[in-house]
Amino acid sequence: MDKRFEKICILGAGNLAWNLAQALHRAGHKVIEVFSRTREHAEELAKITEGRWTTDLAGTGRDADIIILALSDNAIEYALESVNPGDSLVVHTAGSIPLEIFRDRAVNYGVFYPLQTFSRKRLVDFSGVPVCLEANNEGNLEKLERLAGTISGSVYRIDTQQREFLHLAAVFACNFSNHMYHIAEILMKEKGIPFDIMQPLIAETSGKITGISPFDAQTGPAVRNDENVIGKHLDLLSSMPERQKLYKLITDHIRSCHGR
């Protein structure tokens, strides 16, 4: 694969921008410019990636091959009012924003959506992060594939409608499963049980589905349709009506998925 080095301008210095800019820098690309409304963030990231920084959107990206809008959903539309990409390839990194947000605002555009959760505190190893790409033409898509291929081994073509569903699926698989951990933590705290006891079970549960599908991996009272245990659990939750409702709804959903 042709590993050409690109001149990149990154708009944003949040969790994703923080990880992506450094991965691109380490892969040999020139991160020539970092924008953030927060001066310290822009300055700090630009220092690491050895480029310049700015807090002023107007004029950003003029000399870049690729402009990456690594901004929150709301900020993307706002940024597009100020940025004039010219001939540069401009992409956003958002799961739930369509490609067509760029129509009439850019000539070359696309989406560069890494499906992972990022934080500034710990740098993610980008080589295992799936990168989902879309672009307004084949040439730009190939350009993004080359770029993504320099930092990740998992590169996919995913269109806007697929990406919307992928983002929704990620909310279930990631945000909602984390909330299930949180409820477990609350229940354990209630009886003075350290959350650590749950860690091996969580690790096994999430690790199991690399080998078998989540459908086949389902265990517990709901899929066994164990009325006895389900009844006990609903009793234990009787003083927490919201959690009881949640238990009941998820249990019913498991039963109906498994034809119980």
Place this chain on the structure above:
Amino acid sequence: MDKRFEKICILGAGNLAWNLAQALHRAGHKVIEVFSRTREHAEELAKITEGRWTTDLAGTGRDADIIILALSDNAIEYALESVNPGDSLVVHTAGSIPLEIFRDRAVNYGVFYPLQTFSRKRLVDFSGVPVCLEANNEGNLEKLERLAGTISGSVYRIDTQQREFLHLAAVFACNFSNHMYHIAEILMKEKGIPFDIMQPLIAETSGKITGISPFDAQTGPAVRNDENVIGKHLDLLSSMPERQKLYKLITDHIRSCHGR
């Protein structure tokens, strides 16, 4: 620690019994007897653990130091009608069955509850499995602690009420989070996206909470209170009313937990 070897009788040859019997055998204990209603299962497990097997409950455990009822919740009560433990220490392995099920049926009794999900297909490394113990007196509890300590590095004293909550918490953290993966899989299939794309995100999400609490680890539209994305997701789910209801309820629960 005094690593005395016990003579053990295991009732059951299901997922837990399969893993536990082999762990005890490898640790040097004598698994003298395996019972299962299914002859092939009893025979197969007894062969591995080098003991005898039976399909007849009556008379089991007579010469054992410890009798382990590794049976389903419903089968435990049934088994107790037939088994006469005499002086042997008899334990069950169930999260939601109280210790007192043994009262008037045994002299020495307890609970030996390994908090993990087991399958016959893959042997779990028991050294990392938390084992939660309870017994009718301190001597029996210490005996169980010695036994558990020979196969696991995580041994806890957990009473009946705590165990009930722990089991309920495990349903949320394990069964319900797996169901969230399953819903993600359904949504992705709908648009022809391979589930593999979700694996790194699931691994990162479950791995994250070894360092920070699930409360602090929460991300996504609900905790950001991002009405825009939440609205889009509810639209995408409009043809699946059950899943839409689930999305809404979990989202509301996250918001209320985080004071949004």
